[in-house]
Amino acid sequence: MSENNRQPALHARGRIYSSILETIGATPLVRLSRLAEDAGLDAELLAKLEFFNPMGSVKDRIGLAMIGALESAGRLEKDSVIVEPTSGNTGIALAFAAAAKGIRLILTMPESQSDERRKMLKLLGAELELTPARQGMAGAIRRAEELVESMPNAVMPQQFHNNANPDIHAETTAEEIWTDSDGTVDVVVSSVGTGGTLTGCGRVLKKRNPAIRMIAVEPEDSAVLSGGEPGSHMIEGIGAGFVPPILDRSLIDEVLTIANESAFATARKTAQLEGLPVGISSGAALSAALEIGARPEMAGKRIVTIVPSFAERYLSTPLFDAL
Structure with missing residues (x-):
């Protein structure tokens, strides 16, 4: 053999x-x-x-790491909401980590992302806000920033900026x-x-x-x-x-x-x-x-x-x- x-x-x-x-x-x-x-x-x-x-992508590593960093910095309260722009896999990583920790999560993403990703995010309890495909990730980021400004208990990990x-x-x-x-x-x-x-x-x-x-x-x-x-x-x-x-x-x-x-x-x-x-x-x-x-x-x-x-x-x- x-x-x-x-x-x-x-x-x-x-x-x-x-x-x-x-x-x-x-x-x-x-x-x-x-x-x-x-x-x-x-x-x-x-x-x-x-x-x-566990969730099938490299982003699992950063999903947990970014939530952990927020916790260590004392930025997550009992009623906090995490808001993040994502092309999909980071959202899934954040969603499963947030679900496991009992944290509310809102994700903004381009409408061009696959149906599989959207369904998985909803299955994990995340709330989705879709942005126009022509705006790319820049549009998703702008929408996430708007949500954070309008919600006093919202925090954004900002995967593109987060060390x-x-x-x-x-x-x-x-x-x-x-x-x-x-x-x-x-x-x-x-x-x-x-x-x-x-x-x-x-x-x-x-x-x-x-x-x-x-x-x-x-x-x-x-x-x-x-x-x-x-x-x-x-x-x-x-x-x-x-x-x-x-x-x-x-x-x-x-x-x-x-x-x-x-x-x-x-x-x-x-x-x-x-x-x-x-x-x-x-x-x-x-x-x-x-x-x-x-x-x-x-x-x-x-x-x-x-x-x-x-x-x-x-x-x-x-x-x-x-x-």
């Missing part, structure tokens, strides 16, 4: 958790051998599978990558939404090995990091149309822009070759990783790609149109 056909020995967790919130993190780093072989790469591709978090966002990635995500790879990483590829993942990981990993290259990924149709104009695109969760305030651009070695269809195609191929149904922004990041890995100087190098979310959250999007 080949190694890939063997089920791993059972490793019990050895504890009973007091809350679902305690299960966040410690996501696996998985080698994508078939995807690399299909592309003819001599580089090694690894995927940090953030959909192993708890990159800090939790520095404390957990970066440490997991370093430990699981035994410190042998050459490139880290991260699609940029708030910029928290790239900033937190880059801060730690580059300090330990300055030669590690941090690659930022953004939509071709909203390439603001590359000096382009903001625009509408179909890669949910990234490309907010402005440079996120918490993004430390000094950590970025290169920015790659990815077309909508490239993100869709790579996500589909990853599912078909690796058995990993990944989300759209994951497809964008993996598309960039394949582009980097094809370079001659990448032969024998190890490329880690952050895979933010799972495909099932995008059933009503063009990711599934060609199937």
Whole structure:
């Protein structure tokens, strides 16, 4: 029996958790051998599978971290309401953390976000305010600010400004990558939404090995990091149309822009070759990783790609149109 056909020995967790919130993190780093072989790469591709978090995305980490920061700062009272603009996954992360803690939550988001995300948010008890799609995340942010101004008991974590966002990635995500790879990483590829993942990981990993290259990924149709104009695109969760305030651009070695269809195609191929149904922004990041890995100087190098979310959250999007 080949190694890939063997089920791993059972490793019990050895504890009973007091809350679902305690299960966040410690996501696996998985080698994508078939995807690399299909592309003819001599580089090694690894995927940090953030959909192993309890609500299925990398944002679980920051949802709990931002609420924890509000609690530590004494900004949450018994009747407090959390208000936050979100493209979806951060909202789900905040919603499950707020539900577990008994906190009221109002989320503003562009109406273009998938039905799956909206339904999940409502299931978790969040209240939704949808903003016009053409306004992008900027419109959702403006509406959230209006709500906070009109509600005396409202607080806004502000994921695009909140230091708890990159800090939790520095404390957990970066440490997991370093430990699981035994410190042998050459490139880290991260699609940029708030910029928290790239900033937190880059801060730690580059300090330990300055030669590690941090690659930022953004939509071709909203390439603001590359000096382009903001625009509408179909890669949910990234490309907010402005440079996120918490993004430390000094950590970025290169920015790659990815077309909508490239993100869709790579996500589909990853599912078909690796058995990993990944989300759209994951497809964008993996598309960039394949582009980097094809370079001659990448032969024998190890490329880690952050895979933010799972495909099932995008059933009503063009990711599934060609199937």
